[in-house]
Amino acid sequence: LDQERIDSFRELFLDIHPYEQSQFFLTVAEDIRMLVYTYLSPSEMAEIFQNFDIEEQEEYISEMEPTYAAKMLAEMYADDAVDVLNELNPEQIASYLTIMDDDAADEIKELLHYEEKTAGSIMTTEFVSIRAHQTVKRAMQILRQEAPEAETIYYIFVLDQQKRLVGVISLRDLIIAEEDTLIEDIMNERVVSVSVGEDQEEAARIMRDYDFLALPVLDFQNHLLGIITHDDIVDVIEEEASEDYSKLAAISDDGTLDRNPFSSARKRLPWLIILLFLGMLTASLIGQFEATLDKVALLAVFIPLIAGMAGNTGTQALAVVVRGIATGDYEENSKWALIVREAGTGLITGATCGVLVTIIIFLWKGTFFLGMLVGFSLLCTLIVATLAGALVPLLMHKLNIDPAVASGPFITTINDIISILIYFGMATAFMSHLV
Amino acid sequence: LDQERIDSFRELFLDIHPYEQSQFFLTVAEDIRMLVYTYLSPSEMAEIFQNFDIEEQEEYISEMEPTYAAKMLAEMYADDAVDVLNELNPEQIASYLTIMDDDAADEIKELLHYEEKTAGSIMTTEFVSIRAHQTVKRAMQILRQEAPEAETIYYIFVLDQQKRLVGVISLRDLIIAEEDTLIEDIMNERVVSVSVGEDQEEAARIMRDYDFLALPVLDFQNHLLGIITHDDIVDVIEEEASEDYSKLAAISDDGTLDRNPFSSARKRLPWLIILLFLGMLTASLIGQFEATLDKVALLAVFIPLIAGMAGNTGTQALAVVVRGIATGDYEENSKWALIVREAGTGLITGATCGVLVTIIIFLWKGTFFLGMLVGFSLLCTLIVATLAGALVPLLMHKLNIDPAVASGPFITTINDIISILIYFGMATAFMSHLV
Structure with missing residues (x-):
């Protein structure tokens, strides 16, 4: 009777595509998985196993009998087996390699040597x-x-x-x-x-x-x-x-899906703490202008507007340049053309937004001078912020640092500082016209 | 003599891979390109042509004799020919299809019907x-x-x-x-x-x-x-x-490379103008608290810090959720688990940053109450901002809007507003302790 059940399961199951087998496998509980291991041969399991994410592979392999797991690893394409083994600790790797037959073990040992993210680490040795x-x-x-x-x-x-x-x-x-x-x-x-x-x-x-x-x-x-x-x-x-993508948003992405708030907080907090200290720097900068603020509290009203716009344009420029470098669209010799283009873009967007904001503030507050001050600050800020957004990743690329490390929030905070210096610098200089 | 030059060019050129031929072709000036069109048959040119970007294809096809271009289009894989034709205006398409032989024209006409970004638009009819x-x-x-x-x-x-x-x-x-x-x-x-x-x-x-x-x-x-x-x-x-990626940075990406500041400003300005108006909203909100600001100008010092941190956490949460939806990692039924996880993440990061900022302000300004106020505002802000960053794309997905439309700068500006309401709301409530 039992053999009959196994046969009918095998008939149904092995008829569908390995990807669909893996999707089914993902939905069942541990006790059913344990049954499947006994119903399927290691080589049948190998076909399914290659479709799982690395975390799932780690979980399932620990459930299997060590000899079954070793046989299955030997049946997988060598590059995929190596990906799995790379997640395990050295003792586990050694134990599986010992159980495995020598040919398969040798092939895998060879691939295990290659550094992560190199051609060697993703190649397979099964070619004709x-x-x-x-x-x-x-x-x-x-x-x-x-x-x-x-x-x-x-x-x-x-x-x-x-x-x-x-x-x-x-x-x-x-x-x-x-x-x-x-x-x-x-x-x-x-x-x-x-x-x-x-x-x-x-x-x-x-x-x-x-x-x-x-x-x-x-x-x-x-x-x-x-x-x-x-x-x-x-x-x-x-x-x-x-x-x-993750770096643009300032998250450390190790490719795994977070199942609880602690693991996701761990990926985000290091960035947030750095940004917090940069934010304190911004705060202490504004603190320098406390005398100005005391006289014209109205100035504070436009701080988030100017800082925010600086952050936005900076992020835009950053994304364009990082993407351009990543896809190989920018050559070394087009660097200057790029910088000129970004300066021009900053000028156009800055002038448009500056004029717009001057008009709005004039209509809203009835004061032309405050509008001019905010508008002109915005113009200068947008030019500098756009350039900063473009120059920082270019500089990093030049220094052989991955330009994507210059994340959006990082560039945003840098541009906050620049924009506040420009805004309060101008306000302080023209204080006599404001009070 | 001329024939000899053609032969030797053909021998050298046709020996290399079509991708390399296309890279060579990209580096030469128009007069050389015109020669290449006469040296190579339309079917040889077709192999090279498929490697160009769409803008290059548009440029080169306009240089060719119409009959040469039509023959080349007929020799290309139908799906690639359709991609090129889709960039041209209806008269041009009609003229090429008229010159072409009927079989090729019919095949292409069929594919031209399919909507962009559907399976039909990228399929080819050349199968066995x-x-x-x-x-x-x-x-x-x-x-x-x-x-x-x-x-x-x-x-x-x-x-x-x-x-x-x-x-x-x-x-x-x-x-x-x-x-x-x-x-x-x-x-x-x-x-x-x-x-x-x-x-x-x-x-x-x-x-x-x-x-x-x-x-x-x-x-x-x-x-x-x-x-x-x-x-x-x-x-x-x-x-x-x-x-x-482009949407996270609030740029309209049509896949083309910008050669001048006007085209890149055109892609960024619509977003910037929307964000400018949202920024004015933030400004008018702070304007409501002018009385509070007049009494304690010091409050203004921490506006960019709090707004900035709200923007940063919001962008992080947004990126994680948008990416999760795009890669299909999130199923409908795991929505609540996701929201709970993000709320938890906001609580952990908020508590950490809040305590940190309270200590720093105490050490810097010597006032415990201001530190508490900023710290507690930061805690509340980070929880709400993280949740907003997660909920907005989920809601958009639910409404069948591409969640990537909720760009980083957009979420940042929303969170600016939330954070300022929290901060000034608390400051106004506890004003008696501050002055």
Whole structure:
């Protein structure tokens, strides 16, 4: 009876796509998951497992029997297995590698060495390779043998005796070719590749620009170590975009979803405390102008307006420049053009908003001079704030710091300070006209 | 002599990857480009042309002879040709379609109908299809014939007599199978597909989740209209991420690079003017408290600190929630958990910053009461601002408005107003302790 239940479950379950299997798996409780582990073989589980987020993988692997887990890791694509192992502590890694068969363990050990966020860390070693002097017919035979193991069979890599990469051929070209053609006659010898220590973002950019499904990863002697496949690249692009986005809002994003207020507070507080101290600096700056404020309390009314507008334009300029650097739209030589453009943008937006605010204050308070003061401060502030928003990330890029670190709130606070200096500086200078 | 120059150029140029050809093409002046158009056939040019940004495509196509341009458009993948034509005015589109041969024109006309940002607008019609009763051998023959035209040959779609999609088979499975196997015995009948009017983001999400290289697009009667390929998806993901990013910074991003301050001011000014009016609202609110300010001018000193911190926490909460909605991490039923988490986060960050600011002001000004007032205002402000940052995008999502529209500067200005009401409300209430 029990075997019957298992069989009917397997029949239904294994018929759907692994992604859908994983979605089902996510909805069931621990006791059902424990049953699924006994119903499915490690290699069937491996297919499902690759679809989980890293936190889910961590949780589920700890539920499994160690031998089952080790077998499943061995069945996964090596790059995905390494991603999981990287989340565990060294003793756990060692114990799984010991249980695993030697071939799989060796492959994984090799990949574990590569630094995070490099081409090496996202590549897989399951690729198909052939020799240049083989025929198309022989290549197709090799392909058929290796298809079940390889992560992609749509590019075949051509190696020489020393396992150096000498060419590449797509399955598309292979299929069109005559059976007795030699690979060397039809292979593409201009292979685009990355070195193993290259940034994963750079690898993603090449694959996107060239529309590649796979990119070979070489060591410094041109030995083919592995390939990066299209699915890894989508993940990299999403990860990097999400990182830039979080930094603009001043959150430390480690890619995990927060389930409680403590973990999310931990990500936000460091930024908030820095910003609090910068805010105290702003406060002490205004404190310098207390005499001015005592005479014309009305001045205080426009502090948030001016500081706020400075923050807004700064954030806009910052976002445009950070995004431009990230997508590679800005070259070193267009730096000056960019600065001129931002200064111009600051002038146009500043003049428009300045005139507008002068008119509004005149209509509201009936005093032309106060309107002029606020309007002219706004003009100066917007020019300086826009430039600051553009220059800070450019400078960081120059110093090889990730420009996205200059977050929106950071630039906003800097621009608060600048705007208050301009506003109160002018108010103090023209005090005689105000009282 | 001239022919010799052409030949040697062609030999060198056509040997490199189309992406590299396009990069070379981008660096040369107009007169050289005009030469290249005469040296290369329309179909050779088509390969290069697909790598350009949309603005570059617009510029270059206007330089070409209309017949050359029309032939090139006909040689491009239909989805890419449609992207170009969508940028031109109706007369230009009509003139190119008239010159083109009828088959190509019909294909393009069909695609031109689909709305922007739908699955239909990014699909291509160049796919390989077979019938269920054919053998693997016959399928491979069809594949070889169609390989030069098709955008991908790695998935083959199985249609019935009415051209309805009944199955799919990957080239991988085809290669492993025996030659005389029937397609219907090995095809996958559970095909994941999208309907033609589906949002392109949804199509991208499915392809990412399932790790597909191609996704079939169906009409409401299950007829196969086209396929979406992996390269389109990378573009969609980048485009959407860049859109969310720009909105967080309150810029209208149309995906084009600004070359002059006028075009960039045009994208930023609408937002700035809205924010300016919201800022005037803040100013008039503070104006209500002029009597309070007149008595204790020192209060003004901490306005930017409190308003700034409210803006910062609001932006953080906003970014987390918008990102969560965009990546599909939040389900309808986890809404309350999210709100509770954000309230908790606001309480923790507010209490920390509040205590900190009380101590700093006590040390700096020697007055405990002012420190308490600012600290307690900060606590209340951070709770409310964090909640506002989370609730506004959730509400927008509920109302089917893109939550990313609630930009950082917008939430910041809302939180400015809230924070000032809290701060001055408390200061006015406890005025007797301050003077």
